[in-house]
Amino acid sequence: MxxxxxxxxxxxxxxxxxxxxxxxxxxxxxxxxxxxxxxxxxxxxxxxxxxxxxxxxxxxxxxGPRLTTLGLVIADVLNPFFPEVVSGVLAAADERGWQVAVYSTGSALERETAVARTVVDQVDACVAFLLDPGAIGLIHRSGMPFVLLDNEHRPPSVSGGRIDFATGMRHAVGHLVERGHRRIAMLDDRGRPDAGGHGTRHSLFLGAAAEHGLPADEGWVFPAANSLEGGAAAMDDVLGGGFGATAVLAYNDLIAIGAMRRARARGMRVPEDCAFVGCDGLTLSRLVDPPLTTLTVDKELLGRSAVRQVAAQMAGAGTGETVIVPRLVVRASS
Amino acid sequence: MxxxxxxxxxxxxxxxxxxxxxxxxxxxxxxxxxxxxxxxxxxxxxxxxxxxxxxxxxxxxxxGPRLTTLGLVIADVLNPFFPEVVSGVLAAADERGWQVAVYSTGSALERETAVARTVVDQVDACVAFLLDPGAIGLIHRSGMPFVLLDNEHRPPSVSGGRIDFATGMRHAVGHLVERGHRRIAMLDDRGRPDAGGHGTRHSLFLGAAAEHGLPADEGWVFPAANSLEGGAAAMDDVLGGGFGATAVLAYNDLIAIGAMRRARARGMRVPEDCAFVGCDGLTLSRLVDPPLTTLTVDKELLGRSAVRQVAAQMAGAGTGETVIVPRLVVRASS
DNA sequence: CAGTGCTCCGTGAACGCTCACGGGAACGTT
DNA sequence: AACGTTCCCGTGAGCGTTCACGGAGCACTG
CATH class of the missing domain: 1.10.260.40 (lambda repressor-like DNA-binding domains)
Structure with missing residues (x-):
């Protein structure tokens, strides 16, 4: 050519x-x-x-008249967690007459910097799911209104939206304990660089377990890739290691569903032989068999409030934080 | 504003x-x-x-150096059909160093014109799922490289990508006939303005049924809103009207799953009492119970080839068409 | 017939930035 | 002592469009 x-x-x-x-x-x-x-x-x-x-x-x-373009950075288009967030952002942006450009890092940490770089000179404000401190700093230093979502290690100087999994985990673990479970395996997302860090679902699970008198330790946590396949593979680890779990609590619904299906494929009955609880409350979780018990998060609201925060920053407000409290929806899987 | x-x-x-x-x-x-x-x-x-x-x-x-921004217009962020298409577009655009801005009409026909207007002066090229001729004309007349997806009434002067449901429907209906079904209800998407028009799944279904010696007519087609709830409601119509269907073929997986769940909720066994077949091949369809038989479409490829066509147009090529042939994946629902 | 209004069209200026160039100071080199 | 070099830094020009203005031509008034 x-x-x-x-x-x-x-x-x-x-x-x-x-x-x-x-x-x-x-x-x-x-x-x-x-x-x-x-x-x-x-x-x-x-x-x-x-x-x-x-x-x-x-x-x-x-x-011409200056119109604002909002950049929305999500981790992965294929992850069913995000569509609802996107939907909330689109609606809220639309109300304000803003444009929205959606970017996806493909859940690849090493791509985050590149995406951040483009975002910086393509949009006027940004709502992002980002993990790499470098990428976060890049956007933050650019001085544009910025809201960072679902990141436990958000610098105090940047606004954020987070999900109160501390409360959520207490409910989830409490529910399982109530059902008589004493050995609970936690399937963590191994893609997160801060695995086990303070405020992560991982450590919040351990905390909640301790609160309920369970002798939980790192041995109860199994890393999983953030996908159905990841959940399935992790379930193999749980089952193969002789851990003897009667319940599984996963980082999110995707992993939970993958694990649950694998358990069934190996001949186990759900919830009799093993109960399953997920996080996020995907539409999907209602449709699988058996329907999944899950910590439901209002993802649309997460998106909407992020936009509201961005708007506030444009109006000169300081940094703030929105907290979404998840709600435990009990279904047949537990 | x-x-x-x-x-x-x-x-x-x-x-x-x-x-x-x-x-x-x-x-x-x-x-x-x-x-x-x-x-x-x-x-x-x-x-x-x-x-x-x-x-x-x-x-x-x-x-500075002129960089291209591709606009991608989808019908609805919440519809699980699109993420894979988006993923394909993102990947293909990324390879060429293009930016992508995603727009959603929310499946609202009346919003299409507004979206088209913004697209026209926000991006350099466009890939779109659009139905309103006005909106389509707007983008087309702007002279930008343009690829219209999944629209049976695409003007000959604009490039497009379509799914060969003529072949697909033949396979799907053939499969059901082989299984002994003689009364098949078709659940059509009533949101499409061209319902029943030439080349639609609706009419292709009727054609395929005729080919297989079935006395199908409009009475076999039931309109449904494009969602799980829509499928459920349509299933009520099928069951309530005394049509006596032993199989249901839906416009897409979403509708099929909604219908299937409703049938089960009403005490029917799947596939014994009624078989179900969907279109699109969503990941979701593999996870529901029972797993859904579906005409699988390579949605990622659809996105990729759209970008390829846009690139071709930029290089001076004329209008063209890409055809994706769906593949029937038989699962337990039929 | 001058004056008034309307329709249609053209000319500077401005938007905020980067590129290409040129120039001064400080230093070293012949 | 005159001459390069290197390092910083500033000035004009230009990117492609729209806005605010002004002006020509024509018809219609008083």
């Missing part, structure tokens, strides 16, 4: 010259403005069309 | 003045360029920071 030098762009001036009129007249024709003869408009439009003229959105943006 | 009454923007000139240097020096500091004393850089950066200076992306775009 002969990559010739980029041909000069066709400007409004080119069209004007070619149509025998001035810039302004072309502009009037293209933008459906008054003060132009219908006949000239048609002629100009035809010329513009034939030359393949397309106004530069940059030049327009320079002079 | 664009934001109103904004205070004048802080420009590079403001920072320059305030730091006692020239524009260019500020530019050098901000962009990490050489030819600047480390000390001045620090000082300028500090001033810029304190003034809340953020470079205008429009001004930058005017002069």
């Amino acid at each position: 002969p990559t010739s030098a980029r041909p000069r762009r066709i400007t409004i001036e080119d069209v004007a010259r070619s149509a025998g009129v001035s810039r302004q007249t072309v502009s009037r024709a293209v933008n459906d403005k008054p003060e132009i003869d219908p006949a000239t408009r048609q002629r100009v439009l035809r010329v513009a069309q034939s030359m393949g003229y397309r106004p530069s959105r940059f030049a327009r943006g320079m002079v | 664009p934001t109103s009454a904004r205070p004048r923007r802080i420009t590079i000139e403001d920072v320059a003045r305030s730091a006692g240097v020239s524009r260019q020096t500020v530019s050098r500091a901000v962009n990490d360029k050489p030819e600047i004393d480390p000390a001045t850089r620090q000082r300028v950066l500090r001033v810029a920071q304190s003034m809340g200076y953020r470079p205008s992306r429009f001004a930058r775009g005017m002069v």
Whole structure:
């Protein structure tokens, strides 16, 4: 492919010259403005069309009314956790007349910096699920309004939205204990760089277990890739290691469902032989068999409040934090 | 609505003045360029920071290297059909170094025009799931590279990507007939404005049924809203109307699953009392109980080829069409 | 016939930034 | 002592568009 030098762009001036009129007249024709003869408009439009003229959105943006574009960075389009968040963000942004550009890091930590870099010079404000401190710093230092979601290690100077899994885990573990479970395996997301750190579901689980008098330790936690397959593989570990779990609590529904299916495939009955509890409350969790008990999070609200925070920052407010409290929905899997 | 009454923007000139240097020096500091004393850089950066200076992306775009932003319009973020398409588009765009902005019409026909309007002056090229001829015309007339997906009434002058449901329906119906079914209800998406039109799944179903010697007519088709609830409600219609279906073929998996769950809730056995077949091949369809037989579509590929077509158009190619052939995956629901 | 209004069109200026160039100071080299 | 070099830094120009203005042409008034 002969990559010739980029041909000069066709400007409004080119069209004007070619149509025998001035810039302004072309502009009037293209933008459906008054003060132009219908006949000239048609002629100009035809010329513009034939030359393949397309106004530069940059030049327009320079002079026109300033409209805000919000960047939304999610971890993975394929992860069913995000659509509802996106939906909330889109709705809230729409109410304010904002544009939204969605970016996905594909859950790849090493891609976060690249995405952050583009975000910085493509949008005016940002709502992001990001883990890499470098990427976070990049956006933060740019000075744009910024809300960081679901990150336990958010620097205090950046706004955030988090889910109160401390409360959530207490409920979930309490529920299992109530059902008579004493050996609970926790399937953690091994993709997170801060595995086991303070405030993570991992450590909150251990804390909640201790509160309920369970002798839980790191041996109760099994790392899993954040996917159905990851959950299935982790379930093999639980079952193969002789841990003797009567219940499984997973980092999220995806992992829980993967694990539950694997357990069934290995001939176990759910919840009789092993109970399962997930986190997030995906629509999916209601549809699987048996329906999954899960800590439901209002993901749409998470998105909406993030946008609200961004708007507040634009209005000069300081950094803040929104907390979403999950609700335990008990279904047939436990 | 664009934001109103904004205070004048802080420009590079403001920072320059305030730091006692020239524009260019500020530019050098901000962009990490050489030819600047480390000390001045620090000082300028500090001033810029304190003034809340953020470079205008429009001004930058005017002069800098021209990068392409691809607009992707989907019908509904919450519809699990789209994530895989988005994923394909993101991957393919990334390979070419393009940006992607995702828009969602929320499956609301009346919002399509508004979205189309923003798309037209926000991006350089477009891949879209759109139904409204007005919105389609708007984008098409703008002259930007444009690929329209999954629309049976695509104007011949615009490129497209479609799914070969003619072949697909033949397989699906054939499969059911082979299993001994003679009364098959079709659950159509009633949200489509072209319901029953030429090339729709609706009419292709009727055609395929006829080919297999079934006396199918419009009475076999039941409209359903495009959601789980829609499928459930339509199933009530099928069951309540005395149609006597032994099998249900739905417009997509979402509707099929909704219908199947409703049937079970009403005490029917699947597939003994009624078999179910969906379209699209969502991940979800593998996870429900019983797993759903479905016409699987390579959605990721659909996205990738759309981007490929856009790229071709930029290189001067004419309009074209990509066809994806669905594959029947037989599972326990039929 | 001058004056008034309306329709249509063109000319500077401005938007905020980067690129290309040029220039001064400080240092070393012949 | 005159001459390069290197390191910083500043100045004009240009990117492509729209806005605010002004002006020509024409018809219609009083």
